[in-house]
Amino acid sequence: xxxxxxxxxxxxxxxxxxxxxxxxxxxxxxxxxxxxxxxxxxxxxxxxxxxxxxxxxxxxxxxxxxxxxxxxxxxxxxxxxxxxxxxxxxxxxxxxxxxxxxxxxxxxxxxxxxxxxxxxxxxxxxxxxxxxxxxxxxxxxxxxxxxxxxxxxxxxxxxxxxxxxxxxxxxxxxxxxxxxxxxxxxxxxxxxxxxxxxxxxxxxxxxxxxxxxxxxxxxxxxxxxxxxxxxxxxxxxxxxxxxxxxxxxxxxxxxxxxxxxxxxxxxxxxxxxxxxxxxxxxxxxxxxxxxxxxxxxxxxxxxxxxxxxxxxxxxxxxxxxxxxxxxxxxxxxxxxxxxx
Amino acid sequence: xxxxxxxxxxxxxxxxxxxxxxxxxxxxxxxxxxxxxxxxxxxxxxxxxxxxxxxxxxxxxxxxxxxxxxxxxxxxxxxxxxxxxxxxxxxxxxxxxxxxxxxxxxxxxxxxxxxxxxxxxxxxxxxxxxxxxxxxxxxxxxxxxxxxxxxxxxxxxxxxxxxxxxxxxxxxxxxxxxxxxxxxxxxxxxxxxxxxxxxxxxxxxxxxxxxxxxxxxxxxxxxxxxxxxxxxxxxxxxxxxxxxxxxxxxxxxxxxxxxxxxxxxxxxxxxxxxxxxxxxxxxxxxxxxxxxxxxxxxxxxxxxxxxxxxxxxxxxxxxxxxxxxxxxxxxxxxxxxxxx
DNA sequence: TTGTATGCGTTATCAC
DNA sequence: GTGATAACGCATACAA
Numbered sequence: 144x145x146x147x148x149x150x151x152x153x154x155x156x157x158x159x160x161x162x163x164x165x166x167x168x169x170x171x172x173x174x175x176x177x178x179x180x181x182x183x184x185x186x187x188x189x190x191x192x193x194x195x196x197x198x199x200x201x202x203x204x205x206x207x208x209x210x211x212x213x214x215x216x217x218x219x220x221x222x223x224x225x226x227x228x229x230x231x232x233x234x235x236x237x238x239x240x241x242x243x244x245x246x247x248x249x250x251x252x253x254x255x256x257x258x259x260x261x262x263x264x265x266x267x268x269x270x271x272x273x274x275x276x277x278x279x280x281x282x283x284x285x286x287x288x289x290x291x292x293x294x295x296x297x298x299x300x301x302x303x304x305x306x307x308x309x310x311x312x313x314x315x316x317x318x319x320x321x322x323x324x325x326x327x328x329x330x331x332x333x334x335x336x337x338x339x340x341x342x343x344x345x346x347x348x349x350x351x352x353x354x355x356x357x358x359x360x361x362x363x364x365x366x367x368x369x370x371x372x373x374x375x376x377x378x379x380x381x382x383x384x385x386x387x388x389x390x391x392x393x394x395x396x397x398x399x400x401x402x403x404x405x406x407x408x409x410x411x412x413x414x415x416x417x418x419x420x421x422x423x424x425x426x427x428x429x430x431x432x433x434x435x436x437x438x439x440x441x442x443x444x445x446x447x448x449x450x451x452x453x454x455x456x457x458x459x460x461x462x463x464x465x466x467x468x469x470x471x472x473x474x475x476x477x478x479x480x481x482x483x
Numbered sequence: 484x485x486x487x488x489x490x491x492x493x494x495x496x497x498x499x500x501x502x503x504x505x506x507x508x509x510x511x512x513x514x515x516x517x518x519x520x521x522x523x524x525x526x527x528x529x530x531x532x533x534x535x536x537x538x539x540x541x542x543x544x545x546x547x548x549x550x551x552x553x554x555x556x557x558x559x560x561x562x563x564x565x566x567x568x569x570x571x572x573x574x575x576x577x578x579x580x581x582x583x584x585x586x587x588x589x590x591x592x593x594x595x596x597x598x599x600x601x602x603x604x605x606x607x608x609x610x611x612x613x614x615x616x617x618x619x620x621x622x623x624x625x626x627x628x629x630x631x632x633x634x635x636x637x638x639x640x641x642x643x644x645x646x647x648x649x650x651x652x653x654x655x656x657x658x659x660x661x662x663x664x665x666x667x668x669x670x671x672x673x674x675x676x677x678x679x680x681x682x683x684x685x686x687x688x689x690x691x692x693x694x695x696x697x698x699x700x701x702x703x704x705x706x707x708x709x710x711x712x713x714x715x716x717x718x719x720x721x722x723x724x725x726x727x728x729x730x731x732x733x734x735x736x737x738x739x740x741x742x743x744x745x746x747x748x749x750x751x752x753x754x755x756x757x758x759x760x761x762x763x764x765x766x767x768x769x770x771x772x773x774x775x776x777x778x779x780x781x782x783x784x785x786x787x788x789x790x791x792x793x794x795x796x797x798x799x800x801x802x803x804x805x806x807x808x809x810x811x812x813x814x815x816x817x818x819x820x821x822x823x
Numbered sequence: 824t825t826g827t828a829t830g831c832g833t834t835a836t837c838a839c
Numbered sequence: 840g841t842g843a844t845a846a847c848g849c850a851t852a853c854a855a
Contacts (some may be wrong), residue, residue, distance in 0.1 A: 147628065149848055160826045165850060175824060181819045190624060195600035196539045197848035200831050204535070206516055215564050215580075221556040226556075228582065232589075236594055239581040240555075249572075260832095262546075288487060332790035364520060395656055399769045406771055427768055451654065473694075489832060500842045503832060515840060537832035540847050600848090 148191045157185060172230040176380065185481035199260070207237035208452060209262030211253050213270045213297065218395075218424040219441050223295065226445020227266055234453050247272035251281045264291040264456050266448045269299060275338050291455035293448045296439075298338055305451040306468040307444050311341050314437040315348025315474035318392055318419040321435070321475055323356045326482050327389035327417055331364040333378060333397040335371075342367075347422060368397065374388040379404050387418040394422045398434055402480070418480040440471050447471065492630045497525060506523065507597065512525035522808070523817030531689050547577035548792060551593050551616070553610050553637065555582040558764040559781050560608070563635065566785020567606055591621045604631040604796050606788045609639060615678050617731075631795035633788045636779075637680055646792040647784050648807040651681050654777040654813035656686025659731050659757040661775070661815055663696045665823050667729035667757055671704040673737040675711075682707075685761060686731040687792060719744050731755040735764045738774055758820040772819035778813050 150168075154161045159178065167174045167182035169192075174182075185191075200206040208231050212220040213405050222413045224240060231238045239262055243250035257265070265285065273279070279299055286292050286304060295307040316383045322330050335342030346365070353360055366381040368374050371380055379399050392398035398420030412418050412432055423438035447469045488744030491509075494501045507514045507522035508531075514522075515805050518639060539545045540720050548571050552560040571578045579602055582679065583590035590610045599603070605625065613619070618806055619639055620750050626632050626644060635647040641697040672689045675682030687707070720784050732738035742752055752772055760767050763778035787809045 147848095150850095151848070161849080162827075162851075163825055166825090169850090173824065176824080192595065193597040194540075194848050195596070196536055197600070197831090198850085199536045199600075200534075200540050200833095200847090201851095203831070203848055212596070215568075216558065216561040218556065218558075221561065224555050237601070238581065241578065242565075249622055255532060256535070258538075260534045261531040261577070283497075403769065403771060425766060427769065429743065431743060431771060485830095491832075501832090502834080502843075503841055506841090509834090518840080537847090538847095539832090540831090541833050541835095541848070560846060569835050740824095 147194075147196065148189045149187075150191075150320075151184065151316055153185055153189070153191060157182060165356075180286065180456070184220055205237075205261060206235060206265050207239055209254075209263045209265045210238060210240045211243055211250060211257075211266075211267040212240070212266065213243055213245045213268055215240070216231040219296075219328060219422050219439060223268075223445040223448070224439030226442035227449040228290075229442075230446050230449035230453065243270040243273075245271040247278065254281050254285055258285045258288065258290055261418065262290075264293075264452045265295045266295060266445075266452055268295050268297045271297075271339065272366055273342060273364040274299070275450075293452045293455075295444055295448045299340075303466055305448075305450045305455065305466050307451065307471065309346035309439050309444070309471045309473050311346050312348035312351065313471075314394070314421065314439075314475075315345035315391065316352045317348075317473070317475055318435075318437050319349045319352035319443055320356075320392060321391040321477070321481060322419060323352060323358070325389075325413075325481060327356060327366070327419060329387040330358075330389040330391060331366070331381075331385065331387045331392060333366050333368060333374075333381075333401060335393060336367050336369055342393050347453065349391055371396065375400055375404075376413075376463050382408070387416060390419075392418065392420045395420050395422045395426050395436070398436070399426050399430055402430060402432075402434065417483065419475075423476055425479070427476075434483075435478045435481040436476050438476050443471055485789055488526075488533065490531075492741075493522065493529070493531060495527055497522060502588055514637060543600060543650065543733065544603050544796075545577075546575060547602045548578055548789065549594075549597040549605045549607075549717045550578060550580045551583055551590060551597075551605065552580070552606040553583055553585045553608060555580070559636075559762050559779060561779030563608075563785040563788070565816055566782035566787075567781075567789040568785075568794065569788050570789035576789075576793065578691060583610040587616055587618065589675055594621050594625060598625045598628065601650045602630075604633075604702045604792045605823070606633045606792055607637060608635050608637045608784075610720075611637075611679065614629060614680060625720060631790045633795075635784050639680075644675040645788075645795065645806050647788045647791065647811065648808065649779050649784070649811045649813050650685035652688035652812075654761065654779075654815075655685035655731065655733070656692040657688075657815050658761070658775075658777050659689045659692035659698075659812070661683060661821060662757055662759060663698070663818070664731040665729075665753075665757055668698060669704070669727040670698075670728045670729040670731060671706070671721075671725065673706050673708065673721075673732040675733060676707050676709055680734050715740055715744075722748070729755060730759075732758065732760045735760050735762045735766050735774075735776065738776070739766050739770055741753055742770060742772075742774065752822050753823055757823065759815075767816075767818070774823075775821040776816050777813050778816050781814060783811055 150164045151162045154164045164182050167179045229240050240342050241253040293305040298306045334346045337343050368377050382404055420434050420436040423436050427434035427436045490501045490504045494504045504522050507519045568578050581593040633645040638646045674686045677683050722744055730741050740820050760774050760776040765774050767774035767776045
């Protein structure tokens with residue numbers, strides 16, 4: 144275990160003071176050309192790297208952004224991360240990713256850990272459990288300590304902070320409209336339980352579209368899925384002997400699962416039943432038939448979130464606080480599952 | 484921007500010394516019961532959290548593990564991360580994830596950044612570019628500075644460190660054997676260019692299986708895909724008018740893409756052509772027909788990697804260095820694409 | 824041109 | 840029982 148190279152060590156070796164070394168490395172005009180070159184040569188030789196930890200302590204900022212997401216094994220969230228990284232790297236920020244695994248407790252632990260010195264601000268999408276509990280003290284606390292927070296996708300209306308969302312309702316409405324315009328009249332919806340904000344919003348969009356087209360809503364056309372891991376049986380039961388000509392699913396997994404069940408039932412997509420999903424992931428793209436879907440533009444969400452956060456981090460302290468909500472446009476990606 | 488609560492602040496408010504506060508919070512017997520309770524109550528009220536940065540500086544360790552992976556938008560890598568997190572959290576370590584985006588430069592930057600104070604050790608899978616360039620100075624440097632490194636999946640033989648891999652060759656051989664045992668004789672392989680270590684190993688496994696079964700290798704049955712993003716055309720050209728009865732693909736994307744092309748050609752899976760892929764991701768699982776695949780047990784890889792790293796981090800300094808290579812068993816998950 | 828002193832937040836040591 | 844001091848690695852205002 145080799146000794147770490149520090150300013151102190153270089154100073155001792157070269158028999159000058161620490162501050163001389165520090166200044167020389169920054170090419171300060173104060174220091175003679177001669178010393179500067181000597182110090183720099185030595186530093187390079189010994190591969191000196193300033194210690195980030197010490198810098199953070201001194202500057203009281205870490206130059207890193209903390210991201211906390213509900214699930215790391217999830218295509219949408221990883222695309223968001225990609226967007227954040229893009230902007231962060233450009234602006235000289237590091238990115239730390241933590242996953243809450245949809246657990247409230249882990250979200251709290253992660254946030255507190257990162258907040259106590261590891262990151263200057265946060266980009267986060269709250270855990271399912273947090274939405275259910277409606278306990279946001281950890282986020283409020285973080286903000287009250289002066290660390291900006293940007294919420295994305297699964298946001299919390301009650302919190303006053305920057306937010307980046309898509310217009311879930313509109314996306315769902317457009318998707319449903321698309322089905323209606325194909326002539327579908329018996330459109331089922333596969334959605335989540337109500338406390339998942341995005342699920343509820345998408346359901347509302349679906350209802351709105353029906354209303355506009357004057358199609359009466361039927362209670363037996365809606366399935367609110369409780370346990371995502373076990374959606375297959377729920378969807379299967381739901382679709383049994385159901386007379387429908389289209390399905391709108393609020394996520395990719397529900398859409399694909401429904402497609403598989405229909406396939407088993409011998410129904411043809413899109414001729415017997417058309418399908419539109421939500422989230423443009425790899426499943427929709429590679430499934431046969433490929434699935435029409437509402438793209439959430441995850442990378443764009445990440446980019447916008449990172450920009451909002453960095454703006455806050457680098458804002459003048461005396462500029463009055465102002466919080467924005469960025470709404471990203473969704474787009475409908477039409478594929479084979481709605482080609483009639 | 485509220486003032487951060489520090490020991491100093493508490494000390495001032497309570498009119499005691501900083502060290503008294505520090506000791507009181509740690510329930511030191513030196514401090515009177517009375518003072519202890521007073522301090523603790525105050526700390527709780529003001530929501531005091533020790534500053535990790537200061538602790539890291541003092542203790543010269545960060546209690547965090549750095550993970551660097553080639554791609555964040557990749558199911559396999561995220562499952563590995565999941566495994567690492569599991570162990571890390573248990574043992575009180577934080578996890579920082581960075582993605583190199585398969586770029587050598589970004590890998591170097593990320594590693595150096597994390598190495599200069601943000602993490603105590605690393606778990607990493609090298610970028611494609613790094614494997615191509617064969618330039619590992621950044622990793623060697625990190626290790627020579629006393630920070631342990633565990634390589635997984637895309638490893639580097641020349642580096643002396645802990646490693647966690649699957650037996651890629653054996654996995655491929657088992658997969659090919661499976662096809663052979665179904666009676667397939669004309670088995671094509673979709674693989675990567677040779678400098679990708681795992682691609683080459685899997686190809687070797689395929690060749691070995693053929694040899695054992697005494698099937699002569701045919702040059703026109705192997706496709707080494709250069710540009711993954713554009714594999715569709717390459718595979719499509721390759722499969723055109725090809726007389727084969729099975730395909731072994733070294734990853735999920737190649738397998739699914741081939742399946743889609745065969746579907747277009749009107750060939751039936753598995754009856755006309757059987758398929759086995761590699762990596763147990765969501766695509767293989769949800770595709771119709773579902774694809775037989777070699778599972779890499781990503782989570783297990785993460786768990787083992789984290790354990791190796793933490794063992795090193797917590798080892799006595801005077802214990803002689805010893806490096807292990809853990810080989811995780813693959814398993815063949817049989818699905819519809821090989822059900823004859 | 825160079826060096827000294829100070830502080831960032833913490834803990835450990837030692838003195839009172 | 841309590842407090843002063845030094846140290847972790849760095850940057851910088853101020854002296855020399």
